[in-house]
Amino acid sequence: MSIDSTTFRDAMACVGAAVNIITTDGPAGRAGFTASAVCSVTDSPPTLLVCLNRSASVWPVFSNNQALCVNTLAAGQESLSNLFGGKTPMDERFAAAHWQQGETGCPRLANALASFDCHISQVVSVGTHDILFCQIVDIVRHPTPEGLVWFDRRYHALPANLPTV
Ligand SMILES: NC(=O)c1ccc[n+]([C@@H]2O[C@H](COP(=O)([O-])OP(=O)(O)OC[C@H]3O[C@@H](n4cnc5c(N)ncnc54)[C@H](O)[C@@H]3O)[C@@H](O)[C@H]2O)c1
């Protein structure tokens, strides 16, 4: 049975996911984009994955820098997600928030729910996307009353009951 893209996307729209801004900085410059395709892989060594469309303008920058920071958004940061998910010029995207420098040199969003600073350890290409396997070197968290989820093609705030950080 062959599944067309609309059927696939309609079904995937039912799979809720956290919203993240993925940033990088290094020899190829600074860049960032919004991603919901982010997943925990293993806790030893601590590793997550990010799926990045190879047609995105940011792809060569991530590919060359080999480091990134996954900034998981809280409720209230929807407009930042939209900025990093559109065709907005890169300087405008970064001007909309406050950033710190992570251990890898990648921009860390000052008030993200959690930030995972990573080296890209492995890349696997599947169809249109690259799966970036990322080994985490540092984690910073902030207490926040609500998390943010992308579900049914829109944002939803979720009450957080997270352990104290
Ligand atoms: N994994 C991704 O690349 C991904 C995920 C979410 C959103 N987006 C982008 O945001 C736009 C709006 O998304 P939407 O959720 O409002 O509606 P949509 O109908 O385009 O997508 C529905 C769901 O399908 C999946 N999806 C969408 N595009 C994909 C792609 N190219 N490869 C793999 N999975 C994909 C995602 O889970 C998404 O939430 C999309 O058209 C796409 O450009 C991309």
Ligand SMILES: Cc1cc2c(cc1C)N(C[C@H](O)[C@H](O)[C@H](O)COP(=O)(O)O)c1[nH]c(=O)[nH]c(=O)c1N2
């Ligand atoms: C909620 C949501 C979720 C995602 C996206 C968008 C939005 C709004 N986008 C699309 C991505 O952010 C967009 O293509 C960026 O703007 C990068 O493209 P440019 O740099 O503008 O070419 C996206 N792209 C991707 O490669 N992987 C992903 O997981 C996601 N997830």
